[in-house]
Amino acid sequence: MTNTTVTLRVNRFAPRPERNRDRGGSPFARKSSPFGSSAEAPARRRPRGKQWTQDYVIEARPEDTVLDCLLTIKRTVDPTLAFRYSCGHGMCGSDAVAINGTPTLLCTATLKDWVKPEHTVVQTDDEGFRRTDDVNDADDAAGADTANDGSLGVIELAALPGFPVQRDLIADIDPMLDQLKKLKPALEADGVLATTKDGKVDVFEYLQNPEQLARYERLTNCIACGVCEGSCPVFAGGDAFIGPAALIWSSRFINDSRDVKAAERMDTIDTADGVAACQSVRACSRQCPRGIDVGEEMWQIVAKVRER
Numbered sequence: 001m002t003n004t005t006v007t008l009r010v011n012r013f014a015p016r017p018e019r020n021r022d023r024g025g026s027p028f029a030r031k032s033s034p035f036g037s038s039a040e041a042p043a044r045r046r047p048r049g050k051q052w053t054q055d056y057v058i059e060a061r062p063e064d065t066v067l068d069c070l071l072t073i074k075r076t077v078d079p080t081l082a083f084r085y086s087c088g089h090g091m092c093g094s095d096a097v098a099i100n101g102t103p104t105l106l107c108t109a110t111l112k113d114w115v116k117p118e119h120t121v122v123q124t125d126d127e128g129f130r131r132t133d134d135v136n137d138a139d140d141a142a143g144a145d146t147a148n149d150g151s152l153g154v155i156e157l158a159a160l161p162g163f164p165v166q167r168d169l170i171a172d173i174d175p176m177l178d179q180l181k182k183l184k185p186a187l188e189a190d191g192v193l194a195t196t197k198d199g200k201v202d203v204f205e206y207l208q209n210p211e212q213l214a215r216y217e218r219l220t221n222c223i224a225c226g227v228c229e230g231s232c233p234v235f236a237g238g239d240a241f242i243g244p245a246a247l248i249w250s251s252r253f254i255n256d257s258r259d260v261k262a263a264e265r266m267d268t269i270d271t272a273d274g275v276a277a278c279q280s281v282r283a284c285s286r287q288c289p290r291g292i293d294v295g296e297e298m299w300q301i302v303a304k305v306r307e308r
């Protein structure tokens, strides 16, 4: 059996350390960071540094994930390559990047699903979405057919769009996390005191029937990976929009019958940069790794807020 190879074409970035403008100043001055602290998020600017594209050709099988390949490169070829991951199983959401221009998770993307022939062009379809075509009309890349040299093809990797890049494939997702925190993503419920047969207070109960649970249960699957935010053309415009992930988290509590702050939560997102900024492009629905139809959920929460 011949070994197959894949080419990972990685958009790399090495930040340039900022000069310390407080030369000779207080030793307690803020440590230099290319991004500033999260408290400075509104003034966040893109870090400067060196950008280049690097090809890595390694042996791989069609069923390997892109994360498998990056780990092989990191361990055996180039220890300087930076990327982020944790669980390796689509549960933590830490490894969202752009694969062939599409936001998705490294650990769930297999080569056979994402590899493309070397000679391809990226075109924009009628809806404005990017589509990759093989100019040579070669064998179907999705079937992981190999060229004569045993190459599966090429996969292009870049940091998650819509966020400042920190290094190589690592994006700074603090803007999203800051928005989530502002929406106070925790249940605020009044419990019912349950008593024992003797009349003693036992526990607080937060009762809910299956129909009430069904209204928000799917939304609890969100792992805040940022894939929907990286796909959203409005979010990519900066502070104009709090973003689909924040609205999904807000919707999760607004639709929870136990939560007593639904009205306040709706007030919080009923702003120019909240539900009003959603343009219903629905690009956010395309790659959610947790199977949430983000665009549909957004549509429903927008309607709910407007109908009050």
Ligand code: SF4
Pocket: 093, 221, 222, 223, 224, 225, 226, 227, 228, 229, 244, 245, 248, 287, 288, 289, 290, 291, 292, 294
């Ligand atoms: S809604 Fe889906 S794509 Fe968006 S942050 Fe949550 S898990 Fe990721």
Ligand code: FES
Pocket: 085, 086, 087, 088, 089, 090, 091, 092, 093, 094, 095, 105, 106, 107, 108
């Ligand atoms: S590494 Fe946790 S979701 Fe991919």
